[in-house]
Amino acid sequence: MRVEYINPFVESAFNVLKEVVGGELTRGDLYLKSTTHPVLGITVIVGLAGDVEGSVIIDMSEETALAIASVMNGEELSDFDDLGKATISELANMITAQAVTKLYDLGFKFDLTPPAMITGQNLEVSNAGVETLIVPVDMPQGKIEINVAIRERG
Amino acid sequence: MKTKSDFPSINERPPEGLKEDGSAFSVLIVDDSMFVAKQIGQILTSEEFKIAGTAGNGEEGLEKYKEMYPNIDLVTMDITMPKMDGVTALTKILEFDKEAKIIMISALGKQDLVKKSLMLGAKNYIVKPLDRKRVLERVISVLRQ
Amino acid sequence: MDTAVNQTVLEEAGDLQQKIDFKMVTFRLGGKDYGIDIMKVKEILKGNKFTFVPNTLPYVAGVYNLRGDIIPIIDLRKMFYLPGDVKKHKAQEEVIILRLADDLILGIIVDSISKVQGIVSDTIQPPHPLFGDINIKYIAGVVEYEKHLFIILDVERIFSETAESFEQIQPTGEKEKKGIIKKAAAREADYNFVVETLRTFKSFYVSDLNRKWVENRFKEWRTFREDENKPIQLADPEDAGQYLEKYFSPYTNMLWGADYKENLLKLMPDPPEGMFNVWNPGCGRGFESYSIASIARIKYPESPFKIWSSDNDLLSISAAPNLQLDRNEIPDYFFKAQLIVEQDKGCKFIDAIKANIIYEYHDLTHNNELPKLDMIIARDILSFFDLSLQDHLLTDFREHLKDGGILILGINEEISGHGWYRLEQGNIIAYKKDKT
Numbered sequence: 001m002r003v004e005y006i007n008p009f010v011e012s013a014f015n016v017l018k019e020v021v022g023g024e025l026t027r028g029d030l031y032l033k034s035t036t037h038p039v040l041g042i043t044v045i046v047g048l049a050g051d052v053e054g055s056v057i058i059d060m061s062e063e064t065a066l067a068i069a070s071v072m073n074g075e076e077l078s079d080f081d082d083l084g085k086a087t088i089s090e091l092a093n094m095i096t097a098q099a100v101t102k103l104y105d106l107g108f109k110f111d112l113t114p115p116a117m118i119t120g121q122n123l124e125v126s127n128a129g130v131e132t133l134i135v136p137v138d139m140p141q142g143k144i145e146i147n148v149a150i151r152e153r154g
Numbered sequence: 155m156k157t158k159s160d161f162p163s164i165n166e167r168p169p170e171g172l173k174e175d176g177s178a179f180s181v182l183i184v185d186d187s188m189f190v191a192k193q194i195g196q197i198l199t200s201e202e203f204k205i206a207g208t209a210g211n212g213e214e215g216l217e218k219y220k221e222m223y224p225n226i227d228l229v230t231m232d233i234t235m236p237k238m239d240g241v242t243a244l245t246k247i248l249e250f251d252k253e254a255k256i257i258m259i260s261a262l263g264k265q266d267l268v269k270k271s272l273m274l275g276a277k278n279y280i281v282k283p284l285d286r287k288r289v290l291e292r293v294i295s296v297l298r299q
Numbered sequence: 300m301d302t303a304v305n306q307t308v309l310e311e312a313g314d315l316q317q318k319i320d321f322k323m324v325t326f327r328l329g330g331k332d333y334g335i336d337i338m339k340v341k342e343i344l345k346g347n348k349f350t351f352v353p354n355t356l357p358y359v360a361g362v363y364n365l366r367g368d369i370i371p372i373i374d375l376r377k378m379f380y381l382p383g384d385v386k387k388h389k390a391q392e393e394v395i396i397l398r399l400a401d402d403l404i405l406g407i408i409v410d411s412i413s414k415v416q417g418i419v420s421d422t423i424q425p426p427h428p429l430f431g432d433i434n435i436k437y438i439a440g441v442v443e444y445e446k447h448l449f450i451i452l453d454v455e456r457i458f459s460e461t462a463e464s465f466e467q468i469q470p471t472g473e474k475e476k477k478g479i480i481k482k483a484a485a486r487e488a489d490y491n492f493v494v495e496t497l498r499t500f501k502s503f504y505v506s507d508l509n510r511k512w513v514e515n516r517f518k519e520w521r522t523f524r525e526d527e528n529k530p531i532q533l534a535d536p537e538d539a540g541q542y543l544e545k546y547f548s549p550y551t552n553m554l555w556g557a558d559y560k561e562n563l564l565k566l567m568p569d570p571p572e573g574m575f576n577v578w579n580p581g582c583g584r585g586f587e588s589y590s591i592a593s594i595a596r597i598k599y600p601e602s603p604f605k606i607w608s609s610d611n612d613l614l615s616i617s618a619a620p621n622l623q624l625d626r627n628e629i630p631d632y633f634f635k636a637q638l639i640v641e642q643d644k645g646c647k648f649i650d651a652i653k654a655n656i657i658y659e660y661h662d663l664t665h666n667n668e669l670p671k672l673d674m675i676i677a678r679d680i681l682s683f684f685d686l687s688l689q690d691h692l693l694t695d696f697r698e699h700l701k702d703g704g705i706l707i708l709g710i711n712e713e714i715s716g717h718g719w720y721r722l723e724q725g726n727i728i729a730y731k732k733d734k735t
Contacts, residue, residue, distance in 0.1 A: 001659060001661070002657060002659050002660075003616055003619065003620055003659065003660055004620060004658075030613060030660075032611065032660065032661070032662045034665040072189070073189070073192065074196075083188050083192065086190075089187065090189045090190055090282075093187075094261060094262070094282055094283055097262040097263040097264070098262050098263070100262070100263035104263065110263075112263065114186075114236070129666055131661060131662065131665045131666060133660065152668070
């Protein structure tokens, strides 16, 4: 992935999570995967368009998703229901949107498509074959992985 | 649901959501995210605004505005929605009622659309993640115009 | 049988069972049964990948890499002039690995390994000269078990340092000391061990790509270490680094000097129609990429070009787009070509150069989506991948290059093979893709 794109995603993941969830966050080491393949359970995909095409996938376990959605809603959610899903979708949207803004300031024009949430294990994602940057963030509620799969256009 | 008593400072002044005659300002929330709609609802309700209704897309928002006209004092309008997006819905509501007061709710990164909305007649905008203070400031400033 | 006798037999058997105090690994050799004290046996294996060692005795089958240790393999049949089973070429030999006094490890080839047999040591009898085909002094004893006669070998004696010689029955047998096996095996082992430690300490894989250099360097290194009174072996990453010091291409980790630039200018083809594309994998902090971009600008003042740079070292490549250098780190020709901007803090490249280089954090083993390339500059990176990856990457390079495109590897890396035409220009060696 192009070097200039990396920091915006790393920073926005950290900033947004810090702001809306809070608590002790630690950034994990970045690494690359040959394809985007979410593995933890709850997945939200936000599409990217513009100078590039690709997607940002937020990946976390259902337990983590429930805990985070509870914090964000200011109440204990007992099931990962529509409200929980809407909450995590919004989280993915915020992270991607902030990254896109930073990239805009650097001269890269990205656009994002509304988030789509999928739940389930071992999903095949349409960005198969695109090298993916993994940004892991460790939170008290569990681990979140942000998968960024970007292909230069043209 | 948070109420007046949860916010000690409010006890010293009248809630922002009430008009001079004591009735509440009526707000229509148009947003495709249940979470965002709930957040806006909670912030406003805590200041005794009345949430007249919620719509999940622009088309539904337009319909509800027409149905409840002239009793909607303010509309919060999400920019990115399926079926009919916020900018289109904005235009259509203003066509129907040129006095309509509409605040755009946008995620970061949609500056162009925010600008466009303001030029088309939106009164103000609020950027996510929602900050209680800023939401109230903007809402109040629009209603007091 | 009489039940009373039965009972006695069973009792005796039971008694004996409890008295087993000696276990031996039994095997067949030259038609007879032998045994070795299990305490001397390290392990058993089947194999045939013995590296032949020249100038040793005929019964030394070679050396074997036992998980990193190089050990000599003795063909026991040859050693004792026994008629051996003729194994088909490439069949696996059965080998018993022994651990003897002073931690001496060696392997012996036998006809077939039978099993571990427990016996009562009281039943072992001293050897009788008539029993063996081999010298009685190498026999610890004999024992009968289940109608088989086992000859128990005194392996310590057979292989001990202090044994005068391996006395052969054949009168004209050479009286060589075991030391010679060790020495010849040791030299081979030294080189193999250096190869292993290069991999362990520096992830440097010896292959056809670099073998010539590694072997030549080994000779130099051995002399150097002997002069310094240090062992040949690479004891730590520093040693390995020193060994590899001379491997790297000119101007590693710095901008390329004027001589290199002149040579590259001569090697570069005429500009193609459209974009001139260069791939620079392993670009690190960007020195190579900036050099290539600058030289391309000099060679093709009017034509568009793009340098695709990548590395999997995130820390290094993150700094590349904004690389800042001291004036004295930059050869004159960069200034002459007006490619540098000087600021208070240091020097940077002009935007026009930076705009033509795309730096990517990328793992070479993953897919990439590069256009057809005019040039690939991959100096000193292939050697740091394992052999199968080296092959894979070379194939990948070839596929990505246009016909007539140029591949530049490390100065001490070479490819031989169809479809590449070797070009040499001063301190640059390049390979041009021929149509196959």
